[in-house]
Amino acid sequence: MIRVLVVEDSPVVRDLLVYILGSDPDITVAATAGDGYQAIELAQKEHPDVITMDIHMPRLDGIEAVRRIMATNPIPTVIISASMDPGEVGDSFRALEAGAIAVCEKPLGITHPLYQAQARKIVQMVKMVSEIRVVRRWKPSGSAASRPTKDVLEYLPGAPKLELVAIGASTGGPPVLREILSGLKSTFPAPLLIVQHISPGFLPGLVGWLTAATGVPVEIACDGKIAQPGHAYVAPDGVHMEVQRSCGIHLTQSLPVNGMCPSISVLFRSAAEAFDGSAVGVLLTGMGRDGAEELLLMKNKGALTIAQDKESSVIHGMPGEAIKLGAARHVLPPDKIVEFLNSRTGRKP
DSSP: OEEEEEEOSOHHHHHHHHHHHHTSTTEEEEEEESSHHHHHHHHHHHOOSEEEEOSSOSSSOHHHHHHHHHHHSOOOEEEEEOTTOHHHHHHHHHHHHHTOOEEEEOOOOTTSTTHHHHHHHHHHHHHHHTTOOSOOOOOOTTSGGGSOOHHHHTTGGGOOOOOEEEEEEOTTHHHHHHHHHHHSOTTOOSOEEEEEOOOTTOHHHHHHHHHHHHOSOEEEOOTTOBOOTTOEEEOOTTSEEEEOTTSBEEEEOOOOBTTBSSOHHHHHHHHHHHHGGGEEEEEOSOSSOTTHHHHHHHHHTTOEEEEEOTTTOSOOHHHHHHHHHTOOSEEEOHHHHHHHHHHTTTSOO
16 A cells, blocks of 8 residues: 655645545545645654645745655655646646656546646656655766766767767756756757657756756757757657658657657667668666667667666666667666766766
8 A cells, every 4th residue: 555645735726636646546535634734744753655736835945845755755746736836837847856756647627628648747746756656866977976987088089079869868857958958068069859758748848957067958859950060959738759861850649659759769770761870869767668678779770779777777678778878878877867968078077
């Protein structure tokens, strides 16, 4: 039985969440809280397996509550956010930065057409994060463990010109994307194309948060756009993103691949076919196997390929599958991924 602490200041929404979670035979609501202080107290008292956390609450908001819980008594936490509210969506990503695992859309009520899908998503997410026993943290850049290593820089002399970086991420991905984009040189020579699995409606908030937090121009990809060096382009909701030899972005509406749309596999396959050894493929934290086989395709075409290491991944599903296939030339934490990418500018970082 998965024991959940529900934190929500609205009694109506709180009761709805209790109903949704309690309807699943594998979940029980251990307690509820109406503000951040109550959440911290009950987290220590009840020792729940999972916390669902609201953002805007009286006395102490959800961001600070997550930060304090993660510092003293780490518990996997899912942010329940109103995805149509730009301000709250931005705050949701700041909560991920503070240590929360994932974001789900706040249910709109049992009479709403999207209610069943929203309820299923919340239940699935709670079950998934309940399996995460420890919220792992990577070492900050600048630590002794993050100094450049021979393994990262040894290929430099004969490396082809870098023309594209293709990145795939899922659960736990947004803070890692922030870490990577923040560390890139201002003169980074290639565009970055990103597929981040995320609930519909949250993408504009993610893009705005990444742009503000990193200084890198980040935008939602548009069909026909020519990707520019040093800019990042995130695949839109519900369409696949491919890249052409000209760095032109091609968006297609077709069936999900590996159950996902957009799919990392589609992006990686197009990058392998268009760029061969002048691309870098990066597969980050996330559940499932989307992108693993196509990362191997990129490697076989001569591309330099990276999988995030287990210690720094919230969920090591996708990168773990790639490692099993032998698809990753390098297995690195986020700060070393930054070193790797910066080293491709032709100068040591």
